[in-house]
Amino acid sequence: MDGLLYIGKTKSLRGRFSGGHKAFLWAWLDKYNWEDVRIAIHPLSAWSNPALLLELEAIILRASEPPYNVQIRPES
Numbered sequence: 001m002d003g004l005l006y007i008g009k010t011k012s013l014r015g016r017f018s019g020g021h022k023a024f025l026w027a028w029l030d031k032y033n034w035e036d037v038r039i040a041i042h043p044l045s046a047w048s049n050p051a052l053l054l055e056l057e058a059i060i061l062r063a064s065e066p067p068y069n070v071q072i073r074p075e076s
Helices: 013-017 022-029 050-064
Strands: none
């Protein structure tokens, strides 16, 4: 399977994944080969409006429908 498995945002990547993350568990349960799973990051530090970041995340989630995002915000 190619594509996005999960989309999320964080101020600290280390903090986000240090205690584990449900996407990792679900990938393991679905028997993904660990060599095929990657974490991609894109810093958006210049964005000062949290509402715009939420909207951007919602647009990407609706367009890609990643299987490990449990709750996708509906369009407003």
